[in-house]
Amino acid sequence: MMRRAAHHYQIPRTTFLWLVAVLVFLMLPHAVRFSLVIVPLLVICIVWRWLIFKQKVGHPSFLLRAALVVFGFAAVYLLPFEWVSLETAVAILLVGTLLKLLEMRHMRDLLVMSKLCYFVIVAQLLFDQSMLSAVYMLIGIALATASLVSLNLRQKGLGVVYPAKLASKMMLLSVPIMALGFLLFPRLEPFWRVPLPEKKSTTGISDTMTPGSIGELIQSNALVFRATFKDKVTDTSEFYWRGPVLSYFDGQTWHGGDDVISSVLTGGKIDSPVNSLAYDVIMEASYTDWLFPLETYVSSHERLHFASDYSLKARSPINKKRRFSFVSNDQVLLDLSLPDKLKSHYLELPKRGNPKAREFAEQLRRASNDEASLISHANAFFQSEPFVYTLKPPVYSTDRVDRFLFDGQAGFCEHYASSYVFLMRAAGVPARIITGYQGGEVNPYEGYVAVRQKDAHAWVEVWLSGKGWIRIDPTSFVAPHRVRLGIMEGERYDQLQTGNWQPRERWFGQETLEAIAHRYDQLGYIWSNVVVGFDAKDQWALITGLLGLTTWLQKALWLIAAFVGCFLVIYFSLVGLPRRNPLPLHEKLYVKCIKKLQKQGVEKPVGVGPRDFLILATEKLPDKKEALDNFIQAYIRLTYQPENTHADSLQLMKQWLKRM
Amino acid sequence: MIKKVIHQQVDQWMDKRLASESDILLTQQRLFILPSMQGVFFLLIQILLLLIAINYQNNLVYALCFFLFSLFISAIFFTFFNLNGLRLVLEESSSPFAGQTAFVRFAIEKQPKAQHHHILCHFKGESQVVFDLLESNQHRIALPMTTDKRGWLSLPELTIKSTFPLGLVTCWSRLRFKQNLLIYPTPLDMDQRQLKTSGRDDEGEGQQMGDEHFKGFKAFEEGEALSRIYWKGVAKGQPMLSKEYSDGQSKEAWIDWDALPYEPFERRISQLTGLANYYHQSGQVYGCRLPGITLPPSNTDAHYHKILTALALL
Numbered sequence: 001m002m003r004r005a006a007h008h009y010q011i012p013r014t015t016f017l018w019l020v021a022v023l024v025f026l027m028l029p030h031a032v033r034f035s036l037v038i039v040p041l042l043v044i045c046i047v048w049r050w051l052i053f054k055q056k057v058g059h060p061s062f063l064l065r066a067a068l069v070v071f072g073f074a075a076v077y078l079l080p081f082e083w084v085s086l087e088t089a090v091a092i093l094l095v096g097t098l099l100k101l102l103e104m105r106h107m108r109d110l111l112v113m114s115k116l117c118y119f120v121i122v123a124q125l126l127f128d129q130s131m132l133s134a135v136y137m138l139i140g141i142a143l144a145t146a147s148l149v150s151l152n153l154r155q156k157g158l159g160v161v162y163p164a165k166l167a168s169k170m171m172l173l174s175v176p177i178m179a180l181g182f183l184l185f186p187r188l189e190p191f192w193r194v195p196l197p198e199k200k201s202t203t204g205i206s207d208t209m210t211p212g213s214i215g216e217l218i219q220s221n222a223l224v225f226r227a228t229f230k231d232k233v234t235d236t237s238e239f240y241w242r243g244p245v246l247s248y249f250d251g252q253t254w255h256g257g258d259d260v261i262s263s264v265l266t267g268g269k270i271d272s273p274v275n276s277l278a279y280d281v282i283m284e285a286s287y288t289d290w291l292f293p294l295e296t297y298v299s300s301h302e303r304l305h306f307a308s309d310y311s312l313k314a315r316s317p318i319n320k321k322r323r324f325s326f327v328s329n330d331q332v333l334l335d336l337s338l339p340d341k342l343k344s345h346y347l348e349l350p351k352r353g354n355p356k357a358r359e360f361a362e363q364l365r366r367a368s369n370d371e372a373s374l375i376s377h378a379n380a381f382f383q384s385e386p387f388v389y390t391l392k393p394p395v396y397s398t399d400r401v402d403r404f405l406f407d408g409q410a411g412f413c414e415h416y417a418s419s420y421v422f423l424m425r426a427a428g429v430p431a432r433i434i435t436g437y438q439g440g441e442v443n444p445y446e447g448y449v450a451v452r453q454k455d456a457h458a459w460v461e462v463w464l465s466g467k468g469w470i471r472i473d474p475t476s477f478v479a480p481h482r483v484r485l486g487i488m489e490g491e492r493y494d495q496l497q498t499g500n501w502q503p504r505e506r507w508f509g510q511e512t513l514e515a516i517a518h519r520y521d522q523l524g525y526i527w528s529n530v531v532v533g534f535d536a537k538d539q540w541a542l543i544t545g546l547l548g549l550t551t552w553l554q555k556a557l558w559l560i561a562a563f564v565g566c567f568l569v570i571y572f573s574l575v576g577l578p579r580r581n582p583l584p585l586h587e588k589l590y591v592k593c594i595k596k597l598q599k600q601g602v603e604k605p606v607g608v609g610p611r612d613f614l615i616l617a618t619e620k621l622p623d624k625k626e627a628l629d630n631f632i633q634a635y636i637r638l639t640y641q642p643e644n645t646h647a648d649s650l651q652l653m654k655q656w657l658k659r660m
Numbered sequence: 661m662i663k664k665v666i667h668q669q670v671d672q673w674m675d676k677r678l679a680s681e682s683d684i685l686l687t688q689q690r691l692f693i694l695p696s697m698q699g700v701f702f703l704l705i706q707i708l709l710l711l712i713a714i715n716y717q718n719n720l721v722y723a724l725c726f727f728l729f730s731l732f733i734s735a736i737f738f739t740f741f742n743l744n745g746l747r748l749v750l751e752e753s754s755s756p757f758a759g760q761t762a763f764v765r766f767a768i769e770k771q772p773k774a775q776h777h778h779i780l781c782h783f784k785g786e787s788q789v790v791f792d793l794l795e796s797n798q799h800r801i802a803l804p805m806t807t808d809k810r811g812w813l814s815l816p817e818l819t820i821k822s823t824f825p826l827g828l829v830t831c832w833s834r835l836r837f838k839q840n841l842l843i844y845p846t847p848l849d850m851d852q853r854q855l856k857t858s859g860r861d862d863e864g865e866g867q868q869m870g871d872e873h874f875k876g877f878k879a880f881e882e883g884e885a886l887s888r889i890y891w892k893g894v895a896k897g898q899p900m901l902s903k904e905y906s907d908g909q910s911k912e913a914w915i916d917w918d919a920l921p922y923e924p925f926e927r928r929i930s931q932l933t934g935l936a937n938y939y940h941q942s943g944q945v946y947g948c949r950l951p952g953i954t955l956p957p958s959n960t961d962a963h964y965h966k967i968l969t970a971l972a973l974l
Contacts, residue, residue, distance in 0.1 A: 111698060111827070115705055118728065122712060125720040134720055141724070145731065145826070152827045154778040154792050166825055170738060174730035181726030182719075190715045320717075532719050570737045 013053070014159060016104070018147035019113055020049060023101060026120045026140045027094065033127065034091050037075040041098045044068065048102055060102055068099055086195045090123040110151055117144040127197055129321065131527040142167055173573055176566040184543075184559065187536040196319045197285075204286050205435050205456055207244040207256035211400065214414045214435070215391055220453035224437060225283045225292065226525055228448045236439045236449055240459065240471065241292035243436030245309040251350040252400070254418060254433050262308045276329040282528060285320050289313040292436050292451075294328040295471065301325050308342075309432070310334055310469075321528050333468040338430060346430035346463060354422065356402040361426030371429050371464050375472070378423055382416070382477040385409060389479030416474040417458040430463035434471070446522045586638040589653050593631060596660055597621075610636055624660055631656035674834060682750035682839055686743050686820070690833045693736055699828035702732060735826040742822045743779065743831050745771045746793070750815075750839055751800070755968070757933070758810045758846045763802035770797055778824040784816040810845040810929070810972045844968045847937050848930035849898045877901040877938075913939055913946040914957075915967060933971050940964040950974060 024046065031038040051057040060068075072095035081087035097116045103109060121137050121144075146160075146167035153163065204224070205217070245261075246254035276298055283291070291304065291312040302324065305313035314322070338346075364381075368374035386409060393411040396403040401419045404411055417433045424431035438457035440449040459473040549555045594604050594613075602620050604613055614632040618625045634649045634656070684690070695703065706728050713721035747769040756762040764783070770776055770793045782788035783805045793799050807813060814837075821832030877890060878901065890901040915935050920928045932950075939946040940959070947957035948967045951974070955966060 115701060118705060118709070118724070121724060122709060122721055125724065126712075126716055126718060129718065129720050137720075137724075141727065148827065149825045152778060152824050154790055170731060170734045170825070171727075173737075174727060174734045177730035177733055178723065178727040181729060182723050185722065185726065187717075188714050190717060191711065192715060194715045196716075531723075534719055567733075567737075570734055574737055574741050 015110065015147065015150045015153075016053070018143070018150045018160065018163070019104070019110060020046065020101070022117055022140065022143040022147050023097070023113070023120075025143055026117060026124070026137075027098070029124050029128070029133065029136065030090070030094055030120070034079060034087075034094065036079060037072065037091050038094060038098070040075070041068070041072060041095065045098050045101045049104075059105060065099065065102065068102070069095075072099060082195075084195060086126065086197055089195070090126070093119055093123060107151075114144060114148050114151065117147075129528075129532045131524055134527070134531075142171060145171060173570045176569055177563070180562050180566060182534075183539065184562075187539060204288060204453070205243045205290060205292075205437070206288065207246065207290070209246055209254040209414055209418070209433065209435060209458065210252070211396070211414070214456050214458055215412060217453045217456040218391060218412070222453045223284050223524075224286070224451050224453055224455070225281050226448045226450050226528075227279050227281045227294075227440070229277070229279045232447055233442055233449055236442060239439055239449065240295045240434075240457075240473075241437040241440075241451060241455075242295050242297070242434055243290050243292045243311065244434075245307075245311045245461075246433040246435060247309070247346055247348075249349060249418075249422070251353050256311075257309070257345055261311075275331065276327050278325070278327045280323055280325050282321060282323045282525075282533065283318050286318045289315070289317050291324060293326045295330055296328060296332040296334060298327040298329050298332065300327070321532055323533055335463065335468045336466065338463055338465075343430050343463075346432055347425050347428065349422065349425050354399045354401040356399075356406055357419065357422055358426045360405070361423045364423070365427040371462075374427055374429065375424075375462060375464075378420065378427075379472070379474075379477055382420075382474055387416075387478040389475065413458045413475040416478060417460050420460045420472065420474040424460070424462050432461050434459050434461055438473075443518055443522050443525065445518060446525055448525055450521060450525075585650055586635055586653060589631075589650075589657060590635050593635075593657055593660065596657070600660075610639075627656045627659040631660070675836065682837065684748045684835055686746045686748070686833055688740070688744065690835070691740060691743055691831055692833065693740055693829055693831045695732075696823050696828060696830040698823075699732065699735075699830075702728065702828050706732075731826070732828055735828045738825050739822060739829045739831040741774075742776055742824045743820065743833065745774055746776060746779075746820075748820070748835065750837060753802075753841060755842045755844050755965075755972070756807055757844045758807050760807060762805045762807050762813075762841060762843070764805055764815060764841065765800060765802045768793065768799045768801060772797060777822070779820065779822045781818065781820045783818055786816070805841075807843045810843050812840040812973075813843050814840050842969060842972055844972050845926075845929045845933040847934040848927065849934050913944055915939070915946060915948040915950075917950045929971050929974055933968060936964060936967050936971070 024042065027038055027042055031042060048057070048060060052059060073092075076088060076091045076095060079087065079091055081091075093116075097113075097120055100109065100113055100116065104113060117140070121140055124133060124137055142164075146163040149163040149167050149170075150160070206213075244256055247257040247261075248255040277294065279294070281292070289305070291314055293300075293312055297306070297310060297312055303315065304324075305315060307313070314324075364374055364377050368377055388410040389412060390410050391412055393404075393415060394408045396408060396415075401422045404415050405419050405423075421431040421433050435456070435458045437451045437455040438459070439455050440451040442449055457473075457475070459471060459475070461469040461471055463469050543549050543555065547558065549558055590610070597604070597617055600621060602617050604616075608616065610632050614628060617628050621628070631653055634653045638649060638653075706725050709721055709725040709728070712718070713725055749767040749769065751765040751767055753763065753765045766781075768779075768791075774793075776793040778790065778792060780788050780790050781801060781803060783803055786804050786806065789801050789803055791799055791801055803818070805816065818835040818837070819832060820835065821830055823830050877893075890898075893899075893901055915932050917928070917932070920931060923931060936946070936948075940961075943959055945957045945959045948955040948970070950970055953970050955963065955970075
């Protein structure tokens with residue numbers, strides 16, 4: 001009965017199993033991120049722990065533990081992260097936590113462990129705020145709480161179900177206060193700078209375009225951003241999400257022209273004429289600062305880097321999901337006049353290479369009177385030649401433009417855009433490549449447009465004096481369906497042209513599956529909007545807008561009331577709601593009868609019993625004597641001699657009541 | 661100095677609040693709740709999480725932080741209800757001899773549907789008893805308490821506490837009882853040679869050892885029959901005694917205060933207690949003569965306890 005001294009404490013088995021299960025569960029997502037460190041340590045620790053559990057081995061010696069610490073830190077050092085970074089800090093935390101698993105002997109170790117779990121959870125949430133991650137971690141928290149309950153149970157024989165049940169109940173009751181805190185706690189500015197998650201090696205549009213770079217992106221289904229519009233959007237084929245502008249070509253790779261492009265910090269830049277389109281873009285973490293507004297960006301609430309080539313950058317890399325509000329207008333004309341310096345920049349080509357293309361451009365120029373007809377000649381060339389749109393073009397090694405235009409004639413947007421700009425510049429028309437995204441998928445349930453990496457695209461802008469920059473999408477001449485259907489379907493369309501196309505059957509359940517995918521995406525959107533994106537602005541809108549609280553007194557009273565409400569919820573769920581004794585049915589009927597007679601002008605004086613009330617009522621309503629008589633007699637019998645009363649007298653009472 | 665005053669104040673306040681009967685219902689009036697050491701750590705962790713949430717502007721970490729806080733609040737309620745509604749009833753406990761550990765018995769009752777886990781209970785400065793109340797509505801515990809002096813011992817402050825289910829808050833109550841427990845004197849083994857037989861017993865001297873009735877003990881002397889030795893006593897480490905038998909006509913045994921004239925007061929009491937134990941165990945009929953009290957010979961349990969009570973309160 002007596003408590004054993006702490007150093008004799010044997011960790012109860014169920015408790016131990018709980019903690020190990022929790023730890024493994026919480027480590028799994030990290031194991032994906034830091035596999036080099038986590039996987040071997042996790043395996044060693046669990047196997048060792050299991051052997052201790054089975055009493056095959058003792059606790060690891062000091063030497064072994066020291067060796068594991070050295071191994072752990074060496075592995076952290078070998079990770080491809082900066083030494084002072086969030087990743088390294090988290091990796092060290094994880095190593096420490098895992099090694100603690102081997103050291104668990106005393107109650108105190110268990111308690112420390114149960115607290116460490118929460119930091120492991122936080123570490124995961126810093127890297128991944130998606131709904132999936134949050135749900136996973138919620139389960140983790142439930143397990144951690146259950147293990148804490150298990151730790152505090154005296155009767156370890158209660159197994160795993162009881163702690164799990166109790167923990168769930170506690171968690172459920174904790175939701176109101178958590179919600180209150182989440183909604184009302186002021187969102188403060190960061191106190192100091194912290195290392196953010198480092199750039200992941202995921203792909204995305206950048207300010208260089210090497211052969212194949214967009215082709216790689218197109219294979220990825222990763223979400224880039226979602227855009228929400230005030231009005232319902234059905235057709236996204238005219239949506240060109242404008243990203244980096246590439247204007248410098250070295251014969252192989254296209255770069256941004258940083259040295260000539262000036263940039264200003266701006267909120268609103270261009271005077272917007274009629275029919276501007278306001279919309280929000282919720283960027284996923286891209287770890288770059290590029291933004292992708294629709295053509296043509298006009299203004300934003302925020303101060304952003306707005307370049308003279310009309311590309312837009314955030315002021316800091318987008319390391320986590322962020323919302324931007326843009327206004328765009330497709331009627332705006334860009335750069336009606338172009339300074340000579342810029343003009344020459346947009347005409348610049350490598351000194352040598354691609355002689356055929358240069359010659360062809362010269363032909364085009366001679367054949368046209370002005371730039372407009374030159375452009376239409378060029379467009380006609382792309383439309384008439386047997387160009388093929390494919391994601392798996394042959395490799396064009398040297399003189400890439402020549403090879404593509406006159407030999408291979410197979411490629412995708414980057415080939416078309418790059419060769420088109422080459423031709424234009426060679427013919428003396430300022431031109432540049434625009435990279436970004438085109439189209440996007442409308443979510444049928446939520447109405448937003450989801451743009452994914454597979455929507456990556458490259459197109460062209462040419463400059464015509466008096467008209468400014470004009471967008472031309474050479475890919476659309478060759479594969480209009482690419483623009484209309486999106487890239488994957490577009491490629492299938494090419495198979496149709498080459499004769500390989502088979503009509504795709506809609507397999508069983510496909511529609512359901514697509515609907516589920518859309519629903520899932522919608523949930524993710526709501527999640528990122530409502531939960532992850534909840535900020536001081538939303539908070540203000542909630543308090544002053546939705547609840548209509550303006551004065552401090554109102555707010556304080558509401559806060560107090562809300563907290564008291566939360567406490568009452570917990571209290572009554574533990575104590576049970578106070579129950580009133582329900583009235584028996586015949587009493588209820590009697591009360592009804594009194595109310596009914598009251599409406600007919602018969603008032604029942606206080607303290608008058610049923611017998612006297614009957615006399616009183618029959619005097620006033622002699623025509624209802626029979627009903628009253630039978631009803632009240634039945635009532636009296638039911639009240640005073642319930643054992644001698646016929647079973648159906650309640651039914652009869654109801655009938656008599658109706659006749660009154 | 662100030663500390664002392666505060667302690668006094670707190671003590672007075674507690675006395676008022678905790679003054680108890682033998683039957684105590686634990687309610688919010690008697691129960692106190694404060695964060696445990698674990699709970700303080702838990703709150704510190706939340707502050708740390710809040711800093712992380714603010715610096716990383718991470719809503720999910722905010723949520724986790726508030727969730728843990730909320731869990732803490734829930735734990736307050738759960739821990740409170742783990743003790744609330746328990747009824748402690750002080751039961752009759754047998755008196756121990758001074759120096760032995762007394763076990764003070766309580767019956768702890770719960771409401772029919774309630775469940776109470778992992779409750780710790782102890783007297784101030786004593787080791788604790790841990791128990792659950794899950795199925796049966798009543799549980800009996802015996803709390804250990806060290807004793808040192810004979811006489812009335814007021815029960816020390818009793819602490820009943822629990823940190824279930826999360827260990828984050830401690831809910832406790834301190835109970836003070838008006839009841840006292842009578843502690844019997846420490847028994848000392850009698851050295852029969854010191855037992856000066858008083859005049860009343862003189863005739864017995866020199867009488868032949870009869871075989872019929874057991875009369876009492878005397879110190880073993882060389883040459884006596886080995887079968888007369890009280891071996892049980894030897895096994896217990898007592899000095900060698902040999903049994904004396906009377907042939908039916910000898911007088912009853914007496915626990916006589918005057919039989920030990922040269923012993924110090926407490927020692928005399930202890931020795932007489934030992935003698936009473938001995939007589940009681942051997943089932944003999946014995947009487948008692950103490951200053952102010954004389955009890956006629958008997959061999960019932962009640963008689964035995966009466967004598968011990970008298971000795972304890974002498």
